[in-house]
Amino acid sequence: MAKKRVLIVDDELNIRRILQAAFDKAGWHALAAEDAQQAITLVNQETVDCVLTDVTMPGASGYELQKELAERHPEIPVIIMTAFGTIPQAVQAVRHGAYDYITKPFDLEALKKLISAAMQGDRKDVNKGGGRRKQNAAPSSSPVHFIAASPIMQEIEETINQVADSRATVLITGESGTGKEVVAKLIHQRSPRLSNPFVAVSCAALPETLLESELFGHEKGAFTGADFAKPGRFELANEGTLFLDEIGDVPMPIQVKLLRVLQEREFERLGATRPTRVDVRLITATNRDLQEAVDEGHFRLDLLYRLQVVEIALPSLRERREDILPLAAHFLERSSQENGRNLKSVSEEALSVLLAYDWPGNIRELENTMERAAVLSSEEETQLLPRHLPPKMRRAA
């Protein structure tokens, strides 16, 4: 039988050594990473059955790592090693899908038991009502639940079905929370590439070199700190779909490189002398006006043309009120299940409140509102009432 593989993420070499030795003795294969970035790379390349991570590390924290893993690899249990003072945060992480946490200094035997249980898939229930472990993000392989009741969304769904087959780039625009990422996933899942990877990258606020190496990878020694070669997201998405979110934030030099991948299907890893060829379907999204960015000189017009072979403009939720009820009912049912509650339907009165509200945060705001309502309801209640809704919404109605 293959050995179980445990990834240790800690910036302290001594801790990594001690744990590695202990896990080897326990009959597991121990892998180690010194920061979140390295951990993600390893998880993308190798089979990992459990991740054990420190919280405070240079770069991204253990919580950020957990969040990223929950989105991209929800099947891998993550255990957080935390200091005594920060337990509330750790509990929060468990609510967001971490398997469990253990406080430092810990007993090695207890830790090994915990890891064993995690790898056997013994799910711990953190929600009082005995609901399922909450999974914030569906893995890209699990089908997206896409609700399109309004005429405008039905039209958009038709466009999605039409473009899914092709390799055409798609630019998705829309306010925050309108479902841009959901649409990107849906295109992938309805495309012939569905069983290949769907890789998402947010280009927002990443310094240029970091974004460049994230997208295109780098060779060993390409820059200070590049102690190992690493494939970029383009390579990881080969034969699949790459989703670049916040494309408007991409710095000019990287725009040039993107243009080249789109035209020639090849690029160089940072520090590489030979090009790498890939077959990737590119989908991008933005909540900014890219034409305006072009006019201001921040975005290349030739790239914009390449990206928007097809453009899908998602309407705000207030422009598609027919979707409010089906979306609310769906989120209500899901949140009720997750929290051990029984809200199943929306009362007339609550619906009027929902319909009168402006939804600046769009679908995400509706989703959060339904989760809040479910949590605030008692186990006997089956209908959503105005009093389960935030006061500001009731006042607006």
Ligand SMILES: Nc1ncnc2c1ncn2[C@@H]1O[C@H](COP(=O)(O)OP(=O)(O)OP(=O)(O)O)[C@@H](O)[C@H]1O
């Ligand atoms: N048509 C839909 N049917 C069901 N759920 C949806 C739909 N559109 C969006 N959602 C849900 O609403 C939430 C927000 O969607 P998503 O993350 O795709 O929005 P976004 O436009 O990418 O937002 P942001 O600009 O803030 O990144 C997600 O939880 C998503 O599952």
Ligand SMILES: [Mg+2]
């Ligand atoms: Mg998004």
